[in-house]
Amino acid sequence: MTEVKKVLTIAGSDxxxxxxxxxxxxxxxxxxxxxxxxxxSLTAQNTNGVFGVLDTPPEFVKKQLDCVLSDIRPxxxxxxxxxxxxxxxxxxxxxxxxxxxxxxxxxxMVSTSGSRLxxxxxxxxxxxxxxxxxxxxxxxxxxxxxxxxREIKTAGEMEAAAKEIxxxxxxxxxIKGGHLTDTAxxxxxxNGEYTWFxxxxxxxxxxxxxxxxxxxxxxxxxxxxxxxxESVQRAKDYLxxxxxxxxxxxxxxxxxxxxxGIG
Ligand SMILES: Nc1ncnc2c1ncn2[C@@H]1O[C@H](COP(=O)(O)OP(=O)(O)OP(=O)(O)O)[C@@H](O)[C@H]1O
Ligand SMILES: Cc1ncc(COP(=O)(O)O)c(N)n1
Numbered sequence: 224m225t226e227v228k229k230v231l232t233i234a235g236s237d238x239x240x241x242x243x244x245x246x247x248x249x250x251x252x253x254x255x256x257x258x259x260x261x262x263x264s265l266t267a268q269n270t271n272g273v274f275g276v277l278d279t280p281p282e283f284v285k286k287q288l289d290c291v292l293s294d295i296r297p298x299x300x301x302x303x304x305x306x307x308x309x310x311x312x313x314x315x316x317x318x319x320x321x322x323x324x325x326x327x328x329x330x331x332m333v334s335t336s337g338s339r340l341x342x343x344x345x346x347x348x349x350x351x352x353x354x355x356x357x358x359x360x361x362x363x364x365x366x367x368x369x370x371x372x373r374e375i376k377t378a379g380e381m382e383a384a385a386k387e388i389x390x391x392x393x394x395x396x397x398i399k400g401g402h403l404t405d406t407a408x409x410x411x412x413x414n415g416e417y418t419w420f421x422x423x424x425x426x427x428x429x430x431x432x433x434x435x436x437x438x439x440x441x442x443x444x445x446x447x448x449x450x451x452x453e454s455v456q457r458a459k460d461y462l463x464x465x466x467x468x469x470x471x472x473x474x475x476x477x478x479x480x481x482x483x484g485i486g
Contacts, residue, residue, distance in 0.1 A: 230301065232303065233260075234247060256443055259291050261287040264310075278307060298325065306340065326359075333365065356393070359451060361437065367385075385411075420459050427466050431478050465481055
């Protein structure tokens with residue numbers, strides 16, 4: 224019998240395959256793991272933007288979660304686009320009911336192309352319902368700014384924001400530096416300790432789905448049993464490789480190439 228780690232992604236579908244559920248399934252598969260998905264929303268999007276969003280009814284999100292969690296227990300879970308407060312509550316209720324462990328929460332709010340992917344009134348639900356369940360929260364700079372209500376530009380401001388956001392969490396917070404200009408340094412704050420993950424900026428404008436890829440790779444590494452720090456470092460290395468692979472698809476900000484280490 225083949226033993227394999229199982230990773231569940233709870234996220235939105237990206238019809239162009241660069242972000243969301245599709246990026247997560249590619250990442251999980253390339254990590255040699257078994258991917259499962261609970262779809263919170265259908266988006267009609269491509270590299271130019273998001274042209275439509277159709278949310279899954281919350282009862283149907285619950286039904287998907289019941290089917291997966293009662294049958295194949297995931298070793299880790301990644302949560303991405305959750306759309307509405309009702310969907311947030313549906314997910315949180317089921318994760319508590321099934322005592323799901325190793326949860327990475329990517330608080331997706333606005334797409335790279337500028338479309339809102341989380342209703343404004345759902346931010347509070349995210350904070351009260353899902354933050355307490357997460358082992359790691361992975362906001363990008365605009366999301367971290369939204370969560371602490373002020374501008375973040377310097378390394379010192381990133382550290383202060385991480386500490387403040389972590390106050391509402393059980394686990395750690397990773398503020399991603401993809402929106403910085405000179406570097407792509409990410410900051411982890413966990414158990415009172417700061418760890419910086421430094422990275423050169425890859426000169427590739429095709430960054431659609433970087434956040435989704437990073438968070439699902441972290442979930443894979445947690446499923447494998449790595450520590451939080453090791454999981455973030457390995458995921459960052461994977462992400463940098465997928466950016467460096469230099470795929471150039473579509474007219475806008477294109478997707479990453481996941482199979483760069485294969486073949
Ligand atoms: N040009 C780049 N070179 C190297 N690393 C990058 C680059 N752009 C983003 N990253 C890295 O990608 C990861 C995701 O960060 P980012 O801030 O882009 O997240 P995000 O905005 O949530 O992503 P998404 O595009 O999916 O919304 C981080 O580890 C970040 O440092
Ligand atoms: C379904 C879905 N989930 C997440 C994102 C964020 O990714 P990006 O910021 O790269 O557009 C997205 N565009 N679509």
